[in-house]
Amino acid sequence: MILTPEDLEALRGHLIVSCQAYPGEPMRDPRTMAQIAAAAVTGGAAAIRVQGLADVQFTRSAVEVPVIGLWKDGHDGVFITPTLRHALAVANAGAHVVAIDGTRRQRPDGLTLAQTVAGIHAESHALVMADCGSFDDAAAAVEAGADLIGTTLSGYTGERPKTDGPDLELVEQIAAAGFGVPLIAEGRLHTPAQARQSLDAGAFAVVVGTAITHPATITGWFAEALK
Numbered sequence: 001m002i003l004t005p006e007d008l009e010a011l012r013g014h015l016i017v018s019c020q021a022y023p024g025e026p027m028r029d030p031r032t033m034a035q036i037a038a039a040a041v042t043g044g045a046a047a048i049r050v051q052g053l054a055d056v057q058f059t060r061s062a063v064e065v066p067v068i069g070l071w072k073d074g075h076d077g078v079f080i081t082p083t084l085r086h087a088l089a090v091a092n093a094g095a096h097v098v099a100i101d102g103t104r105r106q107r108p109d110g111l112t113l114a115q116t117v118a119g120i121h122a123e124s125h126a127l128v129m130a131d132c133g134s135f136d137d138a139a140a141a142v143e144a145g146a147d148l149i150g151t152t153l154s155g156y157t158g159e160r161p162k163t164d165g166p167d168l169e170l171v172e173q174i175a176a177a178g179f180g181v182p183l184i185a186e187g188r189l190h191t192p193a194q195a196r197q198s199l200d201a202g203a204f205a206v207v208v209g210t211a212i213t214h215p216a217t218i219t220g221w222f223a224e225a226l227k
């Protein structure tokens, strides 16, 4: 699926909503995620991020906006679209953008990040979003040819502290470097104010997941406050 430079530019300053349910959860169903995605678009989401091949397919049918797809395999180490095979499957499922692990860690298929990005570009029309965990990851991902970079893995790889809210310091650092690649603030944006702050820190766009689409966690926040 082709996302033109104009389509990408149209996401500037906008909200991307991540719709994910985790293994064993009641809402773990591609139709459910596609319905949530459609509701998010009604509310103003300019793009959707979804996990899993069926979720990408169902969501592509349910919304008109760009779809960022990923395939989580496992939950330790390199698990976000870990190999070129996973990435091409996500692209073939219809994702406009394939989000992949964008860290400097060893990948399970032995390919470098640059080889993985090149392989996706050679075999599909999808753009590549590199999910990074640090400034050095972001710099390496830009060097490797990623089309977008995200702070998705900040706080999850050991290189950055797991801040309560978004890692605004990292967003600022990457934005200040002026890599010339759209920077997506993602991870622990829990309030509209934090989304605003992320743009003000220099992000091109923001991804919000849990705070919009994960009722179990949101309910837990309220339940905790009542204890």
Ligand SMILES: CC(=O)N[C@H](C=O)[C@@H](O)[C@H](O)[C@H](O)COP(=O)(O)O
Binding pocket: 018, 020, 070, 080, 152, 153, 156, 186, 187, 188, 189, 207, 208, 209, 210, 211
């Ligand atoms: C670290 C990891 O596995 N992140 C995943 C990446 O797709 C998702 O579990 C997150 O929900 C997503 O990044 C959005 O972040 P938040 O849900 O905090 O708004």
